[in-house]
Amino acid sequence: MISQRRLANQYVTITYDMMLKKNIIRCLLIVGLTIAAASADAQIQPGSIPQYIVHNRTVAAFPIVSNGKAATIVADPEDWKGVIRAANDLGDDIRKVTGILPAVVQSQTLSQGAILVGTIGKSRIIDKLIADGKINVSSVKGQWESFVIQTVGKNLVIAGSDKRGTIFGIYDVSEKIGVSPWYWWADAPVKKSSNLYVKSGKYIQGSPKVKYRGIFINDESPSFSGWANAKFGGINSKMYVHMFELLLRLKANLLWPAMWGNAFNEDDPMSPVLADEYGIVMGTSHHEPMMRAQKEYTKRKDEIGPWDYTTNAEKLQKFWYDGLERNKNFDNLITIGMRGDGDVPMGKGEDEANIKTLRSVVADQQDIIGKVYGKSPSLVPQAWAIFTEVQRYYDAGLKVPDDVTLLFCDNNWGYIRRIGPEKEKNRKGGLGLYYHIDMNGGPWSDRWINTTTLPKLHEQLNLAYQTGINREWIINVGDLKPKELPIDFIMHYAWNPDAIPASRISDYTINWAEGIFGKTHAQEIADIVAKYAKYNLWRKPEVQDPRLFSFVNYHEADRQFKLWSDLAAKAEAIEKQIPAEAKDAYYQLVLYPAKASAGVAEIYLDAGRNNLYARQGRVSANDYAKQARDLFELDQQLSNRYNDSIAGGKWKNMMLDVHIGYKQWSMPRQNQLPELKEVSPLASPAMGIAVEGSEQAWPGTEARAELPAFDVIGKQRYYIDVFNRGRGAFQFTASADQPWIKLTATKGTVEKEIRLYVDIDWKSIADGKVKGNVKIQQADTAITVAITAIKINLPHTGQPYFGGWGEFSIPAQKFSVNVPGRDAQWIPLPDLGRSVACMGISPVTAPSANAETAARLEYAIFLPDTGLVKVCLGILPTQDVNPQRGLRIAVSIDDQAPQILDARKGFHDEFREYTRASLAMSPGLKPLPPIGENYALVSRGKPRRDEVFDNLRWLDVKLDVNKAGMHKLKVFMIDPEVVLDNIVINPDDKYPSYFGAPANEHQ
Known part of the structure; x- marks a missing residue:
């Protein structure tokens, strides 16, 4: 290894030593569901999770398995097929854990010593227990997806308010006895036990806060489709039943199926039948209206004619009518509206004409819904996706009926484009969200690996939820793998967002790791999966470039390399200690994403150093070229192991996405190394x-x-x-x-x-x-x-302060004073952004403020000179979520008047522009102009640099310093959605870098 790599030990590892302020509302973590346990019907505070499964008999405990005998599971044969199927799954789960397979019987007779499962109003067993006063279900009866688990005499009762409520109750028992929802999709090991008991009590599950919660399989070629073809012969019902089960075990309920050349309803007619039997609500993607897949149209294109409602309305109406008639007896959430064929803008680009056409489309679609279902369309769940250019139509006044869910969207890279508009808060159809943790298209593809951190998800989804976006959350998850952790978090968070505050996300991750791998390495594993996603979010693999990080300023590239190499080494070290039965899961969930992500980042760092050293004529440049090539080979070996070796070849083809060498948004034909240069050494040493x-x-x-310059500061x-x-x-x-x-x-x-x-x-x-x-x-x-x-002489304040002769940074959470405002306060958002934490506003629904009444952060800084000082505020790239007022923050020094900075000044609708370019198959996308006048900190002239790719927006201001010495830098909340990540003082064009100069903290 070349000596420069060792230089990274100059880097001081970030420590999570931030103290949360006492006025933060402290909540308890919920990992599973908001379940309350109490005598009678009293419910305790949300967030308390009773582990009602124990492994030693306690007083009045119900034995699931004891002394080699398993309790019989009983379900009414007249109950939902999905309930009976889940009851059989519970029996098999008990077998997995204990080795004892319980009998699963269909009967309408009460049996002593049995597990009685059923749906209120659908199961005679449950209804008789209610009638006899044995159980009280008033807290869940008639509710959406609720259940009660209760020990009653010598029985255990699982009673659901509806089909999914019962199924969720069954799977809740499965998870608590030791079967992870990811037992199949990530080969999570089952926790073995010879005895299983339920503690006496009543456990009540209320309704989810987000009604429809699900995933969209998308961008599924080559990986997902290649895997499904190899394992199941196609993307068919044999595959989908595993996905249905996963969703139910995660207590999710909605699926948009794979649609790249696939037609869920026609490729395998059993797929919709089984989805309905399992209990999954089916929809179609944002651009596939009326339960029709795009493929269903393309294969009938000659018969139907053009996908143009202005010239071909009658045939398109029949196409939609036939599709809805086919699916009307299933549980659907119907997408309405219309885009162009193949997820492109419709029409010729004239917004006014397209709005007029869309009004006719929606009216006619609702008329078809009424005819097919024989009832008012208001009684049939529908959603309208306000995606890409449709956002403009909505903003221009396009309205849909009040009973339709408005499905707002993100910018394709995980930042929502609108909070819930005040004018829509009371609409009958409610507000929903279509959100990406995978993207194929503009602004750039983000497909291969997980680059979405849980703190980012929390910040954005909390913003959506708190502003009323709670009817539907549909998440574009690409191939599903390797996005397991964010999927798990989103589905649990959607159940009750209030139960997982930002301060407890780390606990969530630890509990997730413990649920799969046990306690021994749970904290270390949680640290690895949190960090690899965080480092990826700094710069996603598909938009890496050898010139991004500085090799000559602030040891930036060295620090990057050390972070990645340390993370990969830690993941490899723990793998040696993981039990054999957990190694396949560990490779999928931990080792592969950490080590492969590190390898790609290191390839670009090696290439960048090779290029620089070659220009300087260093013979060592060739060593870095070799290291990049070796890492490139390692990347292929890691993918091969995933595809061919783990779990006996179960995941063949799942890691086929090309992820190195992007030159435009679309996936390259093959992985390609960045340019490497060879140096021909001189004949003699020089x-x-x-x-x-x-x-x-x-x-x-x-x-x-x-x-x-060296300075004493x-x-x-x-x-x-x-x-x-x-x-x-x-x-x-x-x-x-x-x-x-x-x-x-x-x-x-x-x-x-x-x-x-x-x-x-x-x-x-x-x-x-x-x-x-x-x-x-x-x-x-x-x-x-x-x-x-x-x-110079430095002040001795007795308190921490920041300073520097030139450029220096202040981490947002390192304030000296935090002053609450009239309606809001700044709170730390741990592990969000580039460093230890960001500072965000609580509540995010607070009204906009002026500087006199605003929440304020103060930072103690030492400035050794007078004159104008440039201050750069690094904020998260929050979108134009409330165009009526802006995205504002204010800053001042000492007692000077605050200067208001608006992130919308010169705001560029990157979503629209990138989408137009990408859908036109542009050979390359131009970077956005920076917001604010300064671009020094983000390295003027570097390739593909903008706030979207950098996950940071810079706002600049010049403040007048009238005396040298100690000062108070003040940052004021004006609008509540602005999140502060970092502050840079005196950005220096002479020494540019990606992150800016490190902080200089003194006391």
Whole structure:
């Protein structure tokens, strides 16, 4: 390994030492459901999760399995088929855990010592228990998807308010005895036990807060389709039954099926039948109206005619009528509206004409719904997806009937485009959300691996939920794998968002890891899966570039490399300790995504260093080219292991997505290394010098070599690289002309390269600016490196403060004072954004404020000079969620008047522009202009840089500093959706970087 890699040990690992303020509302984590346990019908606070399954007999406990005998499971034969099927699953789950297979019988007779499962009003067994006063179901009867689990005499009763309520109750028992919802889809091991008991009591599950909760299988070729073809002979009912079961075990209820050349209802007519029997509500994607797949149209195109409602309305109406007639007896959530054929804008681009056409489309579709169902369309669940250009139509006044759910959307990369509009809060159909954790298209593809962190999901979904978007959440999950963790979180969070505050997301992840892998390594595994997604979100694999991170400023690339390599090493070390039965799950959920993500990031870092060193003429450039090629081969080996080896080849073809070498949004034909350069060494050794802060090399550069200024505030250590441009080795000497300049070495032998560090003896310097030189000499070649050091008296405040002579950062959560506003307060959002935490507003529904009444953060800073100081606020790239007022935040210094910054100033609708370009199959997409006047911090001239890809937006302001010394930098909430990630003072174009200069904290 080349020595520069070891330099990353300069990086100080981020520690999660943030103290939450006492005025934050503290809630308890809910990992499963909001289940209350109490005597009689009293319910305790949401968020308490009773583990009603125990493994040793307790007083009055019900034995599921005891002393080698299992309780019989009884279901009414007249109950829903899905309930009877789930009861059989429970029996098999008990077998998996204990080795004892219980009898599962269909009967309408009460049996002592049995598990009695059934639906209120559908099961005679349950109805008799109610009539006899044995159970009281008033808290769930007539509710949506609710259930009661109760020990009654010598029986255990699982009673649901409806079909899915009963099924959810059954699977709740399955999960608590030790069968993960991911036992099939991630090969999660089953927790073994010889005895299973239920503690005496009554456990009540209320209705979910989000009514429809589900996933959309999309962008499914080549991986998902290739896997399904290999394992099941196609994307058919044999495959879908596993997906239905997973959704039910996650207590989800909705599916948009795979649609890339697939037709759910026609490819296998048993698919919709089984979906209905299982209890899954079926829909179709945002651009496939009236339960018709696009493929159903394309294969009839000659018969139907053009997908143009202005010229072909009659035939399209019949097409829709026939599809709805076919599916009318199933449980559906019907997509209405219309886009162009193949998920493109309809019409010729004139919004006014398209709005007029869409009004006719929706009216005619509702007329068809009324005719097919023989009742008012208001009684049939429908949704209208306000996707891409449809957002413009909605904003321009296009309305749909009040009974239709308005399905708002994100920007394709996980930031919602609208909060729930006040004018729509009381609509009968409610508000929903179509959200991406996978994307194929504009602004860029994000398909291969999980790049969505749970803190980001929480921040955005909480914003949606708190503003009334709670009727339907449908999540584009791509191939489903490897998005297991975010899917798991979203489905649990949708059940009761209030039960998982931002402060407990880490606990959620630990509990998820423990539920699959046990307690021993749960915290370490949770750390790995949280970090690989976080690091990916800094820069997603498909938009990586060798030039993104600085190789010469702030050790940025070194720090990136160390973070990734440490994470991969940790994942590999834990794999050796994982039990054999959990290794397949560990590879899928932990090792592959962490190690493969690290490998891709390291490929680009190696390529970037190779390119820089080749320009400098370093012979070591070739080593980095080799390392990139080795990592490229490793990436293929990791994918091969996933596809061919784990779980006996069960997941063949699931990791076929191309993910290295994107040049445009669409997937390349094959993985391709970034450009690598080979250096031809000179015939004899030749010294070269490179210094921190510059990409130049000496000899060969006219400008003098100089290190960035040292100052007593930062007490920096800078490096000088002495490297070889030829074959063989050479000796060099290093000397300083001032006694206060300290070198880590004064001589050495260089075969490839050596890094010298320069420090300053601050006790030996007088106040002011001093200069000196370091001379590096090899034979007749000598290079002089200029040194500047600045010393001033620093204040001793007794409290932490930040400062620097040049550029420095302030992490958002490192405030000195947090002042609540009249209606809101700033709260930490742990692990959100680029660092330890962001600062967000609670509640997010607070009204906009002015500076006098606003919540305020204050940061203590030391500025050694006067004049205008540029301050950059790094905020999350929140979209234009409320166009009526803006996205504003204010900033001031000391007692000066606050300056309001609006993220919408020059706001660019990247969603519309990128979508138009991507759907036109543009050969490349141009980056967005930055918001604000400064672009130094985000490296002017770098490729494909914008707030979407960077997951950060910069707002700039110039503040007048009238005296040197200590100051208060104040940040005010104006609009509640703005989330503060980082603050950079004095951004320096001379030393650009991706993250900005590190923080200098003093006391």
